Amino acid sequence: MFHIYCPHCAEYREEEEFHAVGQAHIARPADPDACSDKEWGEYMFFRKNPRGIHHELWVHAAGCRKFFNITRDTQNYDIKEVYKIGEKPSVVAE
Amino acid sequence: MSDMNVMTPAEMAATKAAVMDQVPGPEVQGQSPLHHADLASLAKAGTVLGAAAGGIQLREHKLLGHLTLRLNPENTDQLAAAERVLGVALPLQPLTSVEKGSYSVRWMSPDEWLILVPGLEAFDVESRFRDEMGGHYSLVNSSGGSTVLELSGADVVELLKRCTPIDLHPTVFPVGKVVSTVFAKSSAIIRRTGEQRFELVIRRSFSDYIWLWLQEVSREFGLVVKA
Numbered sequence: 605m606f607h608i609y610c611p612h613c614a615e616y617r618e619e620e621e622f623h624a625v626g627q628a629h630i631a632r633p634a635d636p637d638a639c640s641d642k643e644w645g646e647y648m649f650f651r652k653n654p655r656g657i658h659h660e661l662w663v664h665a666a667g668c669r670k671f672f673n674i675t676r677d678t679q680n681y682d683i684k685e686v687y688k689i690g691e692k693p694s695v696v697a698e
Numbered sequence: 699m700s701d702m703n704v705m706t707p708a709e710m711a712a713t714k715a716a717v718m719d720q721v722p723g724p725e726v727q728g729q730s731p732l733h734h735a736d737l738a739s740l741a742k743a744g745t746v747l748g749a750a751a752g753g754i755q756l757r758e759h760k761l762l763g764h765l766t767l768r769l770n771p772e773n774t775d776q777l778a779a780a781e782r783v784l785g786v787a788l789p790l791q792p793l794t795s796v797e798k799g800s801y802s803v804r805w806m807s808p809d810e811w812l813i814l815v816p817g818l819e820a821f822d823v824e825s826r827f828r829d830e831m832g833g834h835y836s837l838v839n840s841s842g843g844s845t846v847l848e849l850s851g852a853d854v855v856e857l858l859k860r861c862t863p864i865d866l867h868p869t870v871f872p873v874g875k876v877v878s879t880v881f882a883k884s885s886a887i888i889r890r891t892g893e894q895r896f897e898l899v900i901r902r903s904f905s906d907y908i909w910l911w912l913q914e915v916s917r918e919f920g921l922v923v924k925a
Binding site for chain 1: 792793806807808810863864870877878879880885
């Protein structure tokens with residue numbers, strides 16, 4: 605089990621209370637109508653699957669029900685940092 | 699319309715939500731979601747379920763008014779308006795709660811509070827909110843969606859340890875702290891109201907399951923239902 609820090613509740617909780625939502629920082633195209641099928645398809649369906657540092661969106665589903673971001677190492681599950689929506693990660697892949 | 703948070707009284711009146719009293723009145727009998735369990739008879743008979751020691755006391759606080767308030771905590775006008783209605787400021791610190799008379803307010807998330815009031819006062823409180831508060835906010839009467847159980851007794855912490863992953867040690871879970879968490883495969887809002895007393899706000903659709911669960915898990919301590 606992970607102990608995950610919720611930045612809104614300001615304490616560590618069991619992983620059971622959270623859901624992983626997927627890759628973070630996916631920007632919606634500014635003008636979807638102007639997108640090619642390829643651009644729109646990549647925005648909708650294509651996700652990173654890095655080995656190492658990965659930024660993910662999580663939700664404290666059983667707690668405050670707020671979304672936040674986690675920077676996680678996919679090789680050893682180490683959570684590098686937790687930061688709120690709208691903030692920038694300080695730990696990034698080289 | 700101008701900015702939602704800076705409105706003239708005329709604009710406020712024009713955007714006021716329609717409020718409906720969901721409770722027909724004291725003359726119509728309301729039923730808790732645990733009506734079928736007949737807790738009143740169990741309390742009257744003084745039956746101890748499970749071990750004779752009776753280390754757990756269960757009391758249902760049924761038919762309370764549950765109001766979910768959401769607003770921007772940086773809007774000082776709205777915070778002041780909420781304080782005027784409730785007589786106490788909204789708790790802004792995460793996982794805290796306040797009580798004032800028969801009203802209690804729980805921090806649920808940075809912009810959400812759960813307010814419990816006596817059942818027949820819910821409409822009055824809601825109406826006062828509509829009068830006092832302006833701008834962009836949400837107030838929902840969710841009284842029918844949940845019920846409140848109070849668990850107390852010498853073994854109550856041991857009991858809750860079997861139900862939830864939350865750390866209940868007094869140093870990290872003092873009196874007044876409130877958490878929303880998983881509880882026996884369902885969920886509950888747990889608040890410590892005393893050293894050995896906890897309040898659970900549970901969903902009505904899960905209340906029968908939680909009642910059965912509590913009987914099962916408290917068997918080794920003994921469960922006494924109180925009126």
